[in-house]
Amino acid sequence: MERRILFPQIDGIMHGGDYNPEQWLDRPDILAEDIRLMKEAHMTSATLGVFSWSVYEPREGEFHFEWLKDTMDRLYENGIYTVLATPSGARPAWLDEKYPEAMRVDDYGVRSHHGVRHNHCMSAPVYRKKVAAVVNGLIDAVGDHPGLLMWHVSNEFGGECFCPLCAKRFQDWLGEKFDHDIERLNRAWWATFWSHKYSDFSQIEPPYRNGEFSSLGLTLEWKRFTTYSMTDYMKSEIAILRERTPQIPITTNYMKLFYGLDYRVMSKELDVVSWDSYPLFHNDGESFADTMGENAFDHAVMRSMKRDRPFMLMESAPGLVNWQPCNKLRRPGVHELAGMQAVALGSDTVQYFQWRKGRGSFEQYHGAVVDHLGTADTRVFLEVASMGALLEKLSDIRGTIVKARTAILFDWDNMWAIDAMRGLSQETKDYPKTCVRIYRSLMRFGVDIDVVASDDSLDRYDVVIAPMLYMLRPGAAESLRAFVERGGQLLATYLTGYVDMDQLNFLGGFPGEGLAELFGVVSEEIDSLYPSDRNQVNFSDGTAGTVQDYAEVLRVMDAEVLGTYDSDFYAGTAAVTVKAHGSGKAYYVAARLDDGAMGRLFERLLQAAGIPVSELPDGVERHTREADGKEYVFYLNCSDEPKTVSGVWGASLLDGQQVAGELQLAAYGTAVISQLQKERT
Numbered sequence: 105m106e107r108r109i110l111f112p113q114i115d116g117i118m119h120g121g122d123y124n125p126e127q128w129l130d131r132p133d134i135l136a137e138d139i140r141l142m143k144e145a146h147m148t149s150a151t152l153g154v155f156s157w158s159v160y161e162p163r164e165g166e167f168h169f170e171w172l173k174d175t176m177d178r179l180y181e182n183g184i185y186t187v188l189a190t191p192s193g194a195r196p197a198w199l200d201e202k203y204p205e206a207m208r209v210d211d212y213g214v215r216s217h218h219g220v221r222h223n224h225c226m227s228a229p230v231y232r233k234k235v236a237a238v239v240n241g242l243i244d245a246v247g248d249h250p251g252l253l254m255w256h257v258s259n260e261f262g263g264e265c266f267c268p269l270c271a272k273r274f275q276d277w278l279g280e281k282f283d284h285d286i287e288r289l290n291r292a293w294w295a296t297f298w299s300h301k302y303s304d305f306s307q308i309e310p311p312y313r314n315g316e317f318s319s320l321g322l323t324l325e326w327k328r329f330t331t332y333s334m335t336d337y338m339k340s341e342i343a344i345l346r347e348r349t350p351q352i353p354i355t356t357n358y359m360k361l362f363y364g365l366d367y368r369v370m371s372k373e374l375d376v377v378s379w380d381s382y383p384l385f386h387n388d389g390e391s392f393a394d395t396m397g398e399n400a401f402d403h404a405v406m407r408s409m410k411r412d413r414p415f416m417l418m419e420s421a422p423g424l425v426n427w428q429p430c431n432k433l434r435r436p437g438v439h440e441l442a443g444m445q446a447v448a449l450g451s452d453t454v455q456y457f458q459w460r461k462g463r464g465s466f467e468q469y470h471g472a473v474v475d476h477l478g479t480a481d482t483r484v485f486l487e488v489a490s491m492g493a494l495l496e497k498l499s500d501i502r503g504t505i506v507k508a509r510t511a512i513l514f515d516w517d518n519m520w521a522i523d524a525m526r527g528l529s530q531e532t533k534d535y536p537k538t539c540v541r542i543y544r545s546l547m548r549f550g551v552d553i554d555v556v557a558s559d560d561s562l563d564r565y566d567v568v569i570a571p572m573l574y575m576l577r578p579g580a581a582e583s584l585r586a587f588v589e590r591g592g593q594l595l596a597t598y599l600t601g602y603v604d605m606d607q608l609n610f611l612g613g614f615p616g617e618g619l620a621e622l623f624g625v626v627s628e629e630i631d632s633l634y635p636s637d638r639n640q641v642n643f644s645d646g647t648a649g650t651v652q653d654y655a656e657v658l659r660v661m662d663a664e665v666l667g668t669y670d671s672d673f674y675a676g677t678a679a680v681t682v683k684a685h686g687s688g689k690a691y692y693v694a695a696r697l698d699d700g701a702m703g704r705l706f707e708r709l710l711q712a713a714g715i716p717v718s719e720l721p722d723g724v725e726r727h728t729r730e731a732d733g734k735e736y737v738f739y740l741n742c743s744d745e746p747k748t749v750s751g752v753w754g755a756s757l758l759d760g761q762q763v764a765g766e767l768q769l770a771a772y773g774t775a776v777i778s779q780l781q782k783e784r785t
């Protein structure tokens with residue numbers, strides 16, 4: 105595998121952040137100081153213009169890009185490249201005043217007001233026209249600037265619009281999807297139920313006051329439409345950028361596993377995936393290592409959308425944020441640990457929100473590299489500068505790839521469908537949380553894990569875990585069968601294969617589409633347990649696992665039973681099974697088991713697949729990037745105590761030392777070990 109370099113201009117891992125010089129145009133002293141401090145902090149990029157529209161265009165048609173050009177010039181002269189945003193994340197007041205249809209309508213049918221961000225209507229033609237004008241202006245002004253590195257389209261897309269225009273586009277989109285045949289839609293939505301049949305697409309309203317609607321088809325398709333509509337809006341910006349600056353790569357900044365938009369669909373339009381990571385570090389509900397583990401999962405989700413190239417950590421907080429329930433300071437060392445985690449999982453950048461704290465308004469207390477104090481000797485500045493120096497030592501890592509042999513299946517349609525179904529317990533379905541728990545259990549073995557959808561190719565994997573794969577994407581069952589038949593180790597859980605993409609149940613036994621034959625079991629009933637209820641699975645090897653929340657009652661056809669329920673009316677019946685297909689195996693875990701029991705099963709799968717597992721101390725993560733025959737193994741100590749990892753050999757990239765057997769990690773410490781692939785045992 106060869107390196108995939110995102111930015112040849114930058115020699116190493118990019119270090120940068122959101123920079124808002126437009127807030128300081130009356131302070132040339134501060135603007136000059138910014139450049140000096142950026143160099144001191146080893147910054148190689150700055151993200152400009154995310155919310156600059158009212159400065160670019162204070163009155164309709166009156167443009168001012170001089171200050172932007174001037175800033176980009178000064179950055180470039182000092183070796184700092186620009187990630188340039190299009191400013192559509194927030195609109196100037198004149199626009200909302202004159203064209204209120206640019207503002208979004210909520211699910212009560214009420215139009216938004218000026219003074220909020222991220223609330224534009226995705227369909228409004230006038231909005232697209234005004235965005236096109238400012239984006240074209242930007243390209244005229246700086247599109248050929250040598251410092252322009254990449255386009256950052258808008259900011260954190262999200263939300264829905266229920267205006268009449270969006271409602272009409274929803275109807276048209278459904279018409280297209282169902283071949284303009286309303287009876288096809290009625291069948292797909294099982295619409296004779298409660299008299300929900302339509303006779304024309306024009307009768308279909310969006311799900312106003314979402315949640316109270318009984319037509320599951322309507323609410324699911326509305327979510328899919330919202331993704332379509334947002335992507336279509338994003339494409340309207342991208343079309344201009346691609347046409348006029350085809351050489352400049354394009355991204356948009358995602359949020360953590362964002363519920364409302366299927367990022368997999370949006371990513372097809374982008375050159376690079378980037379996201380904003382703000383974990384709730386040091387919270388009082390979970391261990392620090394678990395918070396880090398969830399963040400690792402999020403990185404893996406982002407990376408896996410473009411599996412063969414690095415992604416970007418577009419935003420992260422230096423010090424603290426200002427919007428969490430409790431805005432706790434990151435403890436010393438955590439800054440470097442979090443940045444290194446992003447790189448370990450495949451990011452070629454560590455970027456921040458924000459470079460300098462503003463004096464006023466909503467985010468004046470949000471962490472920044474430069475505080476109100478304004479000096480380079482603060483704890484946060486020093487930690488950022490040291491991160492920058494460290495990233496310079498990692499130039500060899502640039503463009504390397506995480507090549508996982510293990511995958512977890514996760515996708516948005518499945519998440520929406522599980523949430524929408526009326527059944528189980530509304531409180532404990534926890535689909536994303538279940539995927540995160542499984543990711544963390546697997547990660548304890550030091551293996552790399554992709555997070556992909558059931559219709560992504562599984563060719564590169566040897567172990568696939570399918571948690572709660574309730575909805576089967578087209579071709580998914582076939583792909584899982586082919587995976588096992590070529591020797592893959594597959595593990596699926598309760599709630600597998602109940603519905604198709606229209607949420608219609610498969611007849612003839614779950615899991616449907618022939619998966620019952622693959623696993624050798626049929627799930628006949630599913631029991632939802634109250635939060636304090638427990639059962640147990642007794643395994644044939646003498647171990648046991650605790651069951652909570654869900655337990656399916658299985659009918660075993662031709663699978664080997666590995667574990668049985670301990671109590672209740674289904675005591676003694678199968679809870680965990682396996683069916684062999686040559687060297688491939690299909691495991692079925694019918695209950696929600698504790699992490700220990702799941703971990704033992706995962707170890708069995710990894711060993712059968714010949715994937716080397718590591719013994720890691722509690723709280724230590726291990727991730728690998730590779731290319732051109734070299735491997736870089738990252739060790740991250742996600743705890744506030746020193747740790748020793750055994751079985752580590754190679755050269756440490758950070759201090760140049762040879763590690764022979766034992767690696768010492770300081771509290772929150774990190775190490776990167778370089779080794780030739782053939783040295784690996």
Ligand code: GAL
Pocket residue numbers: 259260380382419425426457467470
């Ligand atoms: C991000 C957003 C930034 C800033 C930041 C604060 O979600 O893109 O503009 O608001 O949060 O944490």
